[in-house]
Amino acid sequence: MKNLKKMFLSLGLILAMGGGLCAADPKDKKKKLNFDDDIASLLREKCGNCHNADKKSSGLIVTNFTKLMEGGSGGIAVKPGDPDASPLYTTVAHKAEPFMPPKSPKLPDEYANTLQRWILEGALENSGSKAVAMKPKADISLGKVSRGRPEGPPPMPEATAKLPLDPVKKYARANAITALASSPWAPLVAVAGNKQVLLYNSDTGELLGVLPFPEGVPQVLKFSRNGSLLLAGGGRGSALGRVVVWNVRTGERIIQVGEETDSVLAADISPDQTLIALGSPSKMVRIYSTKDGKLLSQIKKHTDWITSLEFSPDGVLLATGDRSGGLFVWEAFTAREYYGLRGHTAMITDISWRPDSNMVASSSEDGTIRLWEMENGGQVKSWGHGAPALSVRYGMDGQIVSAGRDRTVKLWDGNGALKKAFPAMPDLALKSVLSHDSARALGGDWSGVVEVWTVADGKKVGELSSNPELLADRATKIASTVKTAEGAAVASKNKVAGVTQRITAIATQIAAVKKLQADPSPILKPAQAAQATAQAKVNEAKALVAQSVTARRSAEMIAAELAGLATRMAALKPADAPGQQVAADAQKRATELSQKAQADLAAAKKREADTTPALAQAEKNLVAANAGITAAQQQVQQLPKRVTDLAAAEKAIQAELVTAQNELKQIEAEILNLKAQLQRSQAALASNSTSPKK
Template sequence: MIRQRHILLLSSLCSLCLCGESFAKITYDDNVLPLLKEKCVGCHNQDKKRGGVVLNNFTKVMEGGSSGVIIKPGDPDNSPLFQSMAHKREPFMPPSSPVLPDATVATVRQWIADGALENSGSKAIAAGPKVNVGLPGVVRGKPAGAPPMPAKALSLEPIARTARADAVTALACSPWAPLAAVGGQKEVLLYNTDTLELIGVLPFPEGEARVLKFSRNGGLLLAGGGHSGKSGKVVLWSVTTGERIIEVGDENDSVLAADVSPDQTQVALGGPSKVVRVYGTKDGKLIYEIRKHTEWITALEYSPDGVLLTSGDRVGGLFVWEAFTGREYFSLRGHTAAITEVSWRSDGNVCASASEDGSVHLWEMENGNSIKSWAAHGGGAESVRYARDGRIVTAGRDRLVKLWDGAGNAQRSFEARPDVALCAAFTHDDARVIAGDWTGQIPVWTAADGKAVGQLTPNPPTLAERLDGAQKELAAKQAVRDQAAAVAAASVAASQKAAMDLAAAQKVAADAAANVKATADAAANAKAASDKATAAATTGQADVRAKTVLGQALAEASAKVKDASDKAKGDAALTIAANRVRELSAQMNAEQAQAQKTATDLTVVAQNATTALTQAQQTAANAVAAAAAAPKQVEALTVVAKAAAAKAAADQATTATAGLAFTQAAAIVEKWKTALAGKAPAQASK
């Protein structure tokens, strides 16, 4: 394993040192042949062809030996020559000898990886397809299993970041998955059409991607393009892995139109060369050419069953070909200006075409006649796409994207674009329409009502910009969270105080209700005591009056008896009577004095009882009033407490939401930090 890493490192150094524009290329003549002569040519030359392999002649090397080819340009790890030299497969080279030096093996590896150049003037041989993507047949309808989506995190670092977005000329949606592809400079962007988030960036170093197509089963993504006036190529990626698996074409100008056949055995391409070229996906070799067109090829698409291929050009030429032979099937005449796009209905019976003459034509495939045509866009129709349910979406120079039923009747126009609407497509479920315009905007609408749901961008931010934006968003989320927490804390404190006030009021109400009976009982007892004291005082006063009258009578009687005794001196009996009467009068006076004192005391007690009764009655009245007022206070404080509790709960929920948003923002910041630190793939978040 260490040696393999060493070889890979040396191979990378060879690439850096020898393959740049200012350095010599690694070639067979200059770099590889000298190494082969030293160790291998002795057994592999025109005279001694061990295994049928000749290594001292470039042509013979590329032909291979009795077991087949030994060089697969662009793919050293699957090239038998390199495998044998690296002792990764038998027979080992040289036989019965130690493995060749790492530098030698690395040079051969890099030579093959760079396209197996013969000499400094040679052009790299295109690598053949890495896998055979051809299907045993065409499967109509949705394939079995989960719709193809990227199964691993792809890089989100854009290849090209510009000051402003370029015009969106290439747009495609997967037929079965929430996936859209947007073409750009040296890259193809992948978006999730449900979340509208970027989920991958596929490098397209060939130049600008001018056409994008998904295979009919959604498993492959095709991009065609290049550098105008210089070069053109078509590339196919695996949607699930993001791996580039096929490259075909070697145009001298950018590819403008391309498609992959439904059985994935063919790739058709065209452009300024005016020639339709059809390649096989199995070996990447040209199958046939169509030279009928007199102008640039601007539109290509296979029929859903893969039997036919439609092509259009810059002067309105529109043809249908037999896909497997290239023989002309129909010449469709009706447009008077450039064909901008063609699209087949899902049943394969009708093909739609859009043109710079502003019209859209529907062509039946029984006789090749136009069964419907209408003026779709003033100034020119730039795009036409069928939905799976037969509806049609178009885009045009009138800045509009329009939705039509299958018969060409207008259903709606979406919001006008700032400039020319260049392309439009339905998402996998036909529920949304995505469009691209000259200003670089990519709006997304719901097809049912035409409402805007968001935007995609052909010019996404770099990872550094994403990190900066995420950090600013995190700071904003933190401020919101902290403010929400402060508000919630105040609300909770206010709620707690309101609850305490309510509890106190409820206790007061309960105490007041209990106090009504207690004070009423006390008032009743006070009244009984007052009544008793008053009665006693009244009785005492009556006793005083009686004793007063009796005392007065005894005093008068004593005076009369004394007077009689004084007159009858010597009358002992009368004297005794006078003394007795005098004693009785004195006794009565004493009793009257005592009764007066008792009556006075009882009167004071009665007065005090009356005062106590008045106080008890007032206390009872106050208790009744308090008991009547307490429920109203409880009711008012209950409203306050409920409102305070509701506000506290709402503020706490707001705080929780703000806290979750902060946590998510923090996770995004960490994700972009990690991605930026190692340029590692990072999956976009919701």
């Protein structure tokens, strides 16, 4: 372990010095310079674009010690011990034509001085005692390809491994999402940032670790098929291309292969973890052994930059694609051509195998996504993404997710039928993956945003950053988020209480209604009583009317009789005085009686007139009372419906309650999660401040 650490350190040193100015370091003055440590990176960076194994300008290759010592078409390049007879030095020092590098001003003197010193010291290959940096630290080959879920818990960064949580640097702006990968078995995604790879929990969105990639920009990220390793390929354009493999659980960098003169654009590790294939603008696919870091084979068939490649999940085949649409399938172990897949007319942007290895999907700038079967190498499906497609990935369940220049990530079933288009991203959608359980889809765009959506409803549920805040800032942010969440929790609790109250109220109401249903008399009785009263009043009024009519009639008769009597009396014309007196008295009496009868009649008539409207009113009241009964009866009839309505309302509120309770639960869970994150961040911060930075 100690040894490993030392190696890591020396590696870091070389990388940190990038420009290869090791000779300028006074501490190293005593040590003899050697090719591997001091010269290789310098030559690769400044000369490797032309004098590499592919271009071989003037037949000279400077990226490999043996080849360099062989010289080029113009003779030897290095004469150990004699810099002035070594064109490698004289041309760079502008002591002899052609001056190198061409068309550029002279390199700073340090470069020439370093070369001079190295040659003077005998042009050594390596320090001799030093282990070859490229060699892996451990044999990771599996011996066999395991299909399906690996045994044991799914590989996630372990808490004990204490992966760094601080980004390498917080940049003013995020770079485009150049690579994105999802673990096949765990809620773990890897996002490419500048000079770093970020591991996130795809369920919680928590940053689980930062893997430094000082080589440059990772252009490709791949999890091994069992999810325990993470591979990154990338580097610095026109200077360096490399593939790095980390142990997901420990965050340890265990393999590093490739000495490309330009950034690696495509790479993968075979399912049995014995091979690493990579491709770059050199147009070559190179396959390395993970055992000893040796180059096993090279594929020269492609005519343009290698832009994508992937091993089949059974480890038998390797599919590779290039910038002008060339797509090939090779036997992984022999690098022999298996199929040439013709169809794409523009750059292959991504290649993904179906988990059963029988189908490979390719996406292209020509706008199509194509599926190829491996029985005969035929194209079985081709459909348009809707714009040039920039990424295609199979999920573990055989669904396909793609991203394109229409800013949209789309989900397709295994036959290419559109299942879902996720909300458009802020800029070109460059990468897309499905989470291990296909419950979530992730898309990365040109502006540097990674969005997380739930597959079920297509809703955005989170965002991951390729340019995360520094740990301390993040902790502060989390703390403030916790506060907000706690506030939200209180509000949510209040809401739950409110809803509960409403449920109680509605339950009381239902009980009351049900009681009425059982015994509707409280509704019916008052109506019936009112009707009875009204009826009595009518009867009473009717009697009064009859009485008054009878009275009037008799008064009329009496009045008529008396009027006749009075007339008859007047007609009596007795001759004698007494008779006359009597007659007169009688007449007077008769008239008086008649007058009285008339008065009585008038009174009777008035009484009759008075009683009739009272009757009408009473009858009206009776009609109303009857209506009241009907209404009451109807009310009673409607009671069951009212019960149903209220029950439904109750149910709705119940649901509301569940939602509110869930919300509360979520918030509480989130708070717990955040608090845990906060705790972890704080712990990490604390350990950062106690242990000095490396």
